[in-house]
Amino acid sequence: MRRLLLALGALVVAGLAEAQEFGYKDWSGACDNTCHCEVVGYQREEAELPVTLMLARDAGGNAPVQAWLMALSGDGEAANLSIRAGNVVIQGITGALKPEQVARLLPALKKAETASVTDGKQQWELSLAGLNATLLKMDDLQGRVDTVTALARPGNKPASSVPAALPAPLLRALPVPATRASDAALLPKLLKALPANECQDGPGPDAGPNHQVVRLSSSQVLLFVECARGAYQSSYAMWRASDKPPYAPQPVRLPLPGGQWDDAPMEPEFNKGVLHTYGKGRGIGDCGDATEWLWTAEGFQLLSAARAPMCRGMPGGGFPLRLWTARR
Structure with missing residues (x-):
């Protein structure tokens, strides 16, 4: 029993x-x-x-x-x-x-x-x-x-x-080299190599899309393609690609809590192996979602996720609620 x-x-x-x-x-x-x-x-x-x-x-x-x-x-x-x-x-x-x-x-x-x-x-x-x-x-x-x-x-x-806590998953980061000065020259070549997709043309010719290339490894790069721009934030598509022809770009799908995926992250930033996104619920930033993924041998794995669900005037939501945590 x-x-x-x-x-x-x-x-x-x-x-x-x-x-x-x-x-x-x-x-x-x-x-x-x-x-x-x-x-x-x-x-x-x-x-x-x-x-x-x-x-x-x-x-x-x-x-x-x-x-x-x-x-x-x-x-x-x-x-x-x-x-x-x-x-x-x-x-x-x-x-x-x-x-x-x-x-x-x-x-x-x-x-x-x-x-x-x-x-x-x-x-x-x-x-x-x-x-x-x-x-x-x-x-x-x-x-x-x-x-x-x-x-x-x-x-x-x-x-x-009372049941004990469940263990947080342990993630192992892959080392990420610095982006090379020559990587910027890859941008037009990678954009041309992309298969047909909803973000092919970015937010429009007059919006000045903020496409970007950053390095993942000695032979792979990460491409950010600005898809749509709202009043205070933009969504992006992300692609992994070789830094040499034929480039072979592959779309990046980011895991979320609940077994879902994010393929249009808001305002993504990649720094020291961690990809960070923050999506505002409204312009003053008093609610929204903040998520981080770690670059690993298995691709991007969920590192942390938090949400400020109520738009009540507190910057950043005050105390966002933690949805996911991992060790590294």
């Missing part, structure tokens, strides 16, 4: 190998491929002053809850914050909360409808609508429901019954 229970627990967590996202009202959450989970909340959508709180927890029965608080004023990020939920007040916060502060604040947050945040000059209202639902979902995905470690629905099951 014990073996069966352990196997069932492992199956619960194994389902997280491809990341899970969820959200309720003013809160969003995600669990990554290791079963590390994060939830983040903001002010109500109609409120003007941006404020955000993140709660994060690793998998496993002994994992503590961590918290970070951020508020934005006209002068930038506010410091020395205080937060009040019900009768509980936590003062002197700049970024991360201390463990004892989290222990005092979290029970009060679960009972309140809003939390008041101030730096002594301005005041922000953090919405708590949806907090309890996201905490319950996080408990569920980590296998904590009805255990003594649960945040939303605790029970009598011991902490030892």
